[in-house]
Amino acid sequence: MELTNQLKSLADKINQLKDKIETEESTKHAFVLPFINMLGYDAFNPLEVVPEFTADLGLKKGEKVDYAIFQNGDPILIVECKSWKENLTVHSSQLFRYFHVTKTRFALLTNGIQYQFFTDLDEKNKMDQKPFLEFDIVNLKENSIIEIAKFHKSSFNVDHIVNNASALKYTKEIKKQINDELGNPSNEFVKLFANKVYTGRLTEKVLEEFKELVQKAFNQFISEKINDRLNAALNKETIKQKAEQIEPIEEESRVVTSEEEMEGFRIIIAILRRKLPVNRIICRDTQSYFGILLDDNNRKPLCRLHLNGGKKHIGLFNDNKTEVKHAIQSVDDIYQFEKELLETVGLYEME
Template sequence: MQLQPQLKALAEKIVKLKDKIDTEESTKHAFVLPFINLLGYDTFNPTEVVPEFTADIGLKKGEKVDYAIFQNGQPIIIIECKNWKQKLDAHNSQLFRYFHSTKTRFALLTNGIQYRFYTDLDATNKMDEKPFLEFDMTHLKENTVHEITKFHKSNFDIEKIVDNASALKYTKEIKKQIAEQLQHPTPDFVKLFAGNVYSGRLTEKVMGEFTDLVSKAFTQTISDKVNDRLNSALNKEAEQQQEEAQEPEEVNKIETTEEELEGFRIIVAILRRKLAVNRIVHRDTQSYFGILLDDNNRKPLCRLHLNASTKYLGIINQYKEETRHPIDSIDSIYEFEEQILKTVDYY
């Protein structure tokens, strides 16, 4: 199941239409219902998706949540929608009340662009104050798409999602803390390192010096890690070039197939949005069919592996490392359009 192309298409629709959407109802129909459909639920089937689902709260009867998604006759996700122009921060208290009354494990608060998924990790049947999954439809990352896929009807497993939600929630909070400490180290954070490397008394002056040193040390460590990965990728490429130079007779064994050329033409059609056609060059090897920028081995754009029983498209990341993705046919290359275009930005 490939959700990424469908989510990308919906994101493009949102960007195109949002300025023409003025109400909460139009936000629901243009943005939210298509998202529910992408998750495999039939919005026209009242046994799967119930609009205006009644969520009685104590003495208040007839309270309604915008949508409830059902599985085996039980609500599994309740959804509260807002106009896309509204910020979500002021509305989770309403969803908090609905969550308690419906006995569901998942709640979604959305304005059709921002999505926040909640569960009850902190206390049973009491919605957490913070979402375990949060994303912007117009800026989706690959790992986020992977998490969204778990809510698809064909994958949905309450216990697995709840178990994973805990890791997601605390990982997000830890990353936030790390980012804050890198920008503005707290005294306790500075003491953690200064106390291990400085034998003298940690006076106010010493702490001031170490605050700057700790910040610089973390920045340099991150930079060194990035450079190490980049150098490793460059060394591998240099070794490969050397091996190819030492075995020139093997060039005659290379046979470029029509399928490889057709795949190249598809990739050119994708890349020409950002590049002039004459800058996109193919180079065939025994191991793979490479597509390069400016005919430069140090600027790989992607690779095709089509000569085995299982075909692959090789996507290149910012460190020039290749990740292979199985494809059914060369037409499947279109599903990786965003990743291929993103490679151009690395150069």
């Protein structure tokens, strides 16, 4: 929990300061060194953190990596830093050269916001082309925090991290393949399912038809699974809220929440949970609209659903928190406004 809070504080600091950070050196001191300190290493102790660590390459002398973290007299992690404005992809080859002349099994390439951890899974003492752990510190997921904690001084174990790195690397690659297939299914992927349900000959025309069907089926399946879990969570939360309710609000006593409104609410949660924990997305039903708020705060409306009249609308909020209504045919049309809903969350994050 302490590491989670420290990482969140650093993320807040980065969001506040990054536009004022102009150089690579400033990035190191403002963003990277605090991260190293969070891992339990004293940046001012030369026995633990060595800046400008020498990594001579054959006849090429004077090559230095920005930091080397030591434990028991041996380097356990070399760190190459770039300005927060730079794309890390073009710099991995530089770290690749440093890796094989040091004794470490791990290398970190970072611009203070994006972090890429490498090891030598493919060939011993030769840094892999792809990182086994990669994250954005201002948009951290819980599983990434768990992996970061393994590099903490108090729990660092080379064998444990290396053994886990293989699973992380291939899990990430598999997730990428799944994402690609869901976005644009390959013929092989389509055939896998078409062969199980279609008895005719898989012509090019049939495959093209099944491509759309497979994509649609998978997206619906995922959406339904999410909705089932959210429905269970919402029912549990509703029971809890009723138990804690001391006195009813007279204005809301005549309000009847429809199943269609709850279905719309579950779709909103499915979209916004990419940026927000579910417990921060709260609904309030009124006689004129079904409101969805951030942190149950009337000053932070996320959207409104107008579903009980003759025509259905979704109300979205602009920079001035003014509601703009958009006509929809059914609650499924809410998915068309994913970008706008996520942008509304971003407005409150900037406050």
